[in-house]
Amino acid sequence: MIGLFLYLTLSSPMALNLANKQFPPATILMAVRWYAAYKLSYRDIEELLAERGVQVDHATIHRWVLEYAPQLEAAFLNGKKRAVSGSWRMDETYIKVKGRWYYLYRAVDKYGDTIDFMLTEKRDEAAARSFFDKAxxxxxxxxxxxxxxxKSGSNAAALDSLNWQIWFAGIIGGFIEVLQVKYLNNIVEQSHWAVKWKMRTALGFKSIEGAEASIAGVELWQMLRKGQMINAGDMSAREQFYSLAA
Incomplete structure (x- = not known):
């Protein structure tokens, strides 16, 4: 097993452009992971680091999450994410940003593995279609x-338009079966919890950029916890997280 100690003592520049920073890469990565993995605010993490002799302002930790959480997610998606099932469960939930409600589209497969997610201002056919195209x-x-x-009509309409595109393209056997069965969708509805408690911890996100970065970090951590990294071997979720920066 790759030891966690190895990652936490790294001091050389990493692929995430952690060179020439005021704080060691290990400190930055640990703070970002704490925020993504636990019910901690930026001020909570500031206090925890202070107990370890690291004096860093919560605003700096916020900037670390903004910069590195999306990069870590991108590193994971770049060939490190395991394939998902062809049977999807899709749903959207409400996320408060700048005092307004936005919509987080999410999909998991029948085993609960995360497929994709997308934050959007609107909940309509165009937004749903954008999500499916992205996923x-x-x-x-x-x-x-x-x-x-x-029972969302906009989600059904988006899938209908996708099926029409498949038909016009002449893809034989490519049609998507669409089911509107509530109990089958419980698995994705229940999986919203991680992002929802992070929103409550943050008392609502203060910006779109902050919301998207926080959600990227939380969703990445959940995918690692669910074992969605290829060739993870005996690595724990913590070790997988740190390995994305190497």
Missing amino acids: IGQHGLPVPEKVVID
């Missing part, structure tokens, strides 16, 4: 065989 295209995933949704 299918960004990660090189095939068109799903089946998608379970709630």
Whole structure:
């Protein structure tokens, strides 16, 4: 097993451009992981680091999350994420940003593995279609065989437009089966909890950039916890997280 000590004592520059920073890379990565993994605010992490002799302002920790959480997620998606099932469960939940409610589209497969997520201002057919296009295209995933949704007409319309595109393209056998069965969608509805408690810890996100970075970190941590990294071997979720920076 790759020891956690190895990662926490790294002092050389890493792929995430952690060179020439005021604080050691290990400190930065640990703070970002704490924020993504636990019910901690930036001020909580400031206090925890102070107990370890590291004096850093909570605003600096916020900047670390903004900069590095999306980069770590991108490193994971760059060939390190395990393939998902062709049976998807899709749903959206509410996220408060700058005092307004936004929509977080999310999808998991029938085993609960995270497929993708997207924060958007609107909840309509165009937003749902953008989410499906992102989920299918960004990660090189095939068109799903089946998608379970709630009673949302906009989600159904987005899948209908996708099926029409498949038909016009002449892709034989490529149609997506669409099911609107609530109990089958419980698995994705229940998986919203991690992002929701981070929103409550933050008392609502203060900016779109902050919300997207925080969600990227939380979703990344959950994917690692669920064992979605390829060739993780005996590495713990912590070790997998730190390995993304190497």
